[in-house]
Amino acid sequence: MRISNWMTLPAGVTAALLFSSLAVAATAALPKPEIVRDAVPAQAPGQAHTLRTIPExxxxxxxxxxxxxxxxxxFAAVRTSPNCQPRARFVxxxxxxxxxxxxxxxxxxxxVPNAACPGQQAVVQVWRKPVNVAPPKLDAQGRARLYLDEAKQAAAANxxxxxxxYAAVMAVEGAGCG
Structure with a gap:
């Protein structure tokens, strides 16, 4: 089964993430995550599963x-809908x-435990970099308006x-079976 290729990490990057010092080898030194959730159910090999949705x-x-x-x-980040307008970037x-x-x-x-190999689990860290976003300035009528030409000029001027x-770091812990 092929996982969608929108924002898929190249094989070299995935391999680097598996053995990266950023990866989960130092899980004990990580700060407490903003979201605390129950354990993910064990997943069978060959079955694609959704880990997390990031709507923004x-x-x-x-x-x-x-x-x-x-x-x-x-592991891959997959676009949820072609019509979705992102308010954040996945990097x-x-x-x-x-x-x-x-x-x-x-x-x-x-x-994520491996159902076929109880001693193995994938560990995914989802990181978020917030920014202070100020609301748009109000015009003379008290409305926040965004103009396409102004946005294009700002983009052209960088x-x-x-x-x-958002960014996600993945590693596999435990020995493989077989």
Whole structure:
């Protein structure tokens, strides 16, 4: 089964994430996540499953245990709808290098057990970088208006407003079976 390729991480990046020092090897040193949730049910190999939906980024995190020892878990950010207008960006964690020191917050920590191999689990850290967003200025009629021409000029001058960002770091813990 193929996971959608919208915002899919390249194989090299995925492999780097698996063995990254940012990855979950230092889980004990992580701050408490903003979202605390129950354990994720065990997932069977070959079955794609949704880990988390991030509506403001128009993305959902989708994963799948592959059964392969080289890459036991495949992970991707998938666009939720072609009509969705994102209010946040989902960025590559390898480039963003999310950390508390850089203003990122650990938003969610998901542990996904492998149903076929009880000693193995995928661990996904979802990081969020908030920004202070001021509402648009009110015009003479007391309304907040956005004009396309002004937005185009700001984009051309590289003055686009900051938006919140999300990044996800994935690692596999435990020994593989078989």
């Amino acid at each position: 980024a128009c993305a959902r995190l989708e994963g799948m245990f592959t059964g392969a020892s080289a890459q036991p878990y495949r 590559d964690a390898a480039e963003a290098a999310p950390s508390v020191q850089d203003g990122w917050k650990l938003n969610d920590l998901l542990r 003055r686009t407003p900051n938006v919140p960002m």
